[in-house]
Amino acid sequence: MKNENKEKIKKLNWLGFQKKERLERIQMLKENGFLSDEFEQILKKNENLPLETSNQMAENGIGTFALPFSIAPNFIVDGKDYAVPMVTEEPSVVAGCSYAAKIIGKSGGFTTEILNRKMIGQVALYEILDFDNAISMVLENKNKLLKIANDAYPSIVARGGGAIDIEVRNIDEFLVVYLIADVKEAMGANILNTMLEAIKTPLENITNGKSLMAILSNYATESLVKAKCEVNIKLLSSSMEKSIETAKKIELASKFAKLDVYRATTHNKGIFNGIDAVVIATGNDWRAIEAGGNAFAAKNGKYEGLTTWTFDESENKLKGELTLPMPIASVGGSIGLNPSVKAAFNILGNPNAKTLASIITSVGLAQNFAAIKALVTTGIQHGHMKLQARSLALLAGAKGKEIDIAVERLLESGKSINLENVKEILEKIK
Numbered sequence: 001m002k003n004e005n006k007e008k009i010k011k012l013n014w015l016g017f018q019k020k021e022r023l024e025r026i027q028m029l030k031e032n033g034f035l036s037d038e039f040e041q042i043l044k045k046n047e048n049l050p051l052e053t054s055n056q057m058a059e060n061g062i063g064t065f066a067l068p069f070s071i072a073p074n075f076i077v078d079g080k081d082y083a084v085p086m087v088t089e090e091p092s093v094v095a096g097c098s099y100a101a102k103i104i105g106k107s108g109g110f111t112t113e114i115l116n117r118k119m120i121g122q123v124a125l126y127e128i129l130d131f132d133n134a135i136s137m138v139l140e141n142k143n144k145l146l147k148i149a150n151d152a153y154p155s156i157v158a159r160g161g162g163a164i165d166i167e168v169r170n171i172d173e174f175l176v177v178y179l180i181a182d183v184k185e186a187m188g189a190n191i192l193n194t195m196l197e198a199i200k201t202p203l204e205n206i207t208n209g210k211s212l213m214a215i216l217s218n219y220a221t222e223s224l225v226k227a228k229c230e231v232n233i234k235l236l237s238s239s240m241e242k243s244i245e246t247a248k249k250i251e252l253a254s255k256f257a258k259l260d261v262y263r264a265t266t267h268n269k270g271i272f273n274g275i276d277a278v279v280i281a282t283g284n285d286w287r288a289i290e291a292g293g294n295a296f297a298a299k300n301g302k303y304e305g306l307t308t309w310t311f312d313e314s315e316n317k318l319k320g321e322l323t324l325p326m327p328i329a330s331v332g333g334s335i336g337l338n339p340s341v342k343a344a345f346n347i348l349g350n351p352n353a354k355t356l357a358s359i360i361t362s363v364g365l366a367q368n369f370a371a372i373k374a375l376v377t378t379g380i381q382h383g384h385m386k387l388q389a390r391s392l393a394l395l396a397g398a399k400g401k402e403i404d405i406a407v408e409r410l411l412e413s414g415k416s417i418n419l420e421n422v423k424e425i426l427e428k429i430k
């Protein structure tokens with residue numbers, strides 16, 4: 001498998017991908033075997049969500065809203081090559097991710113583990129007179145309640161999934177009943193909500209209590225995915241001394257993010273820069289992934305950085321790890337409705353939910369590597385300001401070659417990177 005992959009890596013050609021024109025990049029995706037004829041045409045035409053569809057998806061529509069659709073090539077996840085579609089408006093995210101994927105790819109890529117894949121929902125009950133009795137009644141009636149839940153959503157049972165367990169807990173004045181379900185390829189919010197609403201009244205009858213609400217939990221602790229990578233530190237710098245220093249600093253940066261909540265929040269924001277971009281590109285619910293990930297960051301009683309980096313001096317390797325709830329779907333929601341989302345799936349080789357979760361968690365780890373490596377070496381502004389200057393040049397009305405000239409002159413001038421200065425330079429060029 002490894003040798004086969006090496007053969008494929010040799011054949012893949014991403015040379016100068018970032019400097020190519022849009023259509024040339026689509027061509028490269030095609031030539032590297034990441035795009036079918038159908039989706040090549042969709043991308044070439046920049047075909048987007050049709051208005052008739054968008055009007056059915058959300059209320060009070062007045063149009064569709066576009067964002068940049070990009071590719072981070074060079075990803076190797078569990079021995080397989082990927083070109084990862086990303087949707088983000090933030091400069092540097094795709095560049096950072098691609099850079100990290102290349103370095104980590106040269107060190108063997110990412111390995112992932114799906115720790116489990118179940119969704120959890122809850123019914124909160126109150127005005128319970130006897131908690132001990134209510135808890136035993138729920139547990140005694142577990143099979144009956146599971147049957148009611150499954151009868152409410154028979155199609156997921158027919159697909160081999162469905163409600164599989166019930167747990168119950170007394171939290172202060174509430175009795176909370178947790179329903180655990182296998183939702184197969186879906187994210188499962190609607191599936192679980194339907195099941196939970198079906199067991200709400202039976203639970204009130206069994207417990208002699210009142211139900212407050214019945215809803216899926218986005219704290220998806222039964223859908224954890226772990227991504228790991230090992231970076232050969234020789235790839236961190238041309239000087240071994242500098243490589244060792246950088247590896248040690250990356251380890252320290254990960255430690256710092258476990259200790260200081262101000263840093264942890266930004267550290268994790270950087271991880272979600274990558275994760276959200278792929279979650280959006282693949283039509284998944286990024287609010288659900290963010291909420292679950294941020295709650296998981298506080299699992300030890302305080303909010304911490306989600307990644308762990310350690311420098312193994314004996315092997316000269318920097319080892320990174322990220323574990324996250326990743327209840328991602330390959331079907332359901334709006335996934336089948338948006339041509340760009342379908343193109344993203346095509347580029348990824350139509351992964352199932354587990355594979356997609358592995359890719360996305362790896363992207364989070366890559367994005368974090370890029371961010372903290374930049375932070376502990378050149379600083380984040382070094383790469384960021386060039387892209388920021390590009391955005392400002394566009395905003396100031398630069399076209400074609402004027403963009404590069406304006407960016408170059410602004411950076412050379414040493415002046416602040418702001419709109420006023422770009423406009424001044426652009427006037428001189430014009």
Ligand code: NDP
Binds near residue numbers: 183184192193285
């Ligand atoms: P859907 O309601 O779209 O349900 C998924 C559907 O996919 C199923 O009904 C099933 O239909 C179909 N399906 C086809 N093949 C499979 C397969 N192999 N495995 C599983 N299902 C399959 O989506 P979800 O229930 O996943 O809910 C996700 C949506 O809910 C998202 O849009 C999300 O934004 C939203 N949401 C999120 C909430 C939250 O996060 N708190 C709350 C409420 C909604 P069938 O079997 O009948 O053919």
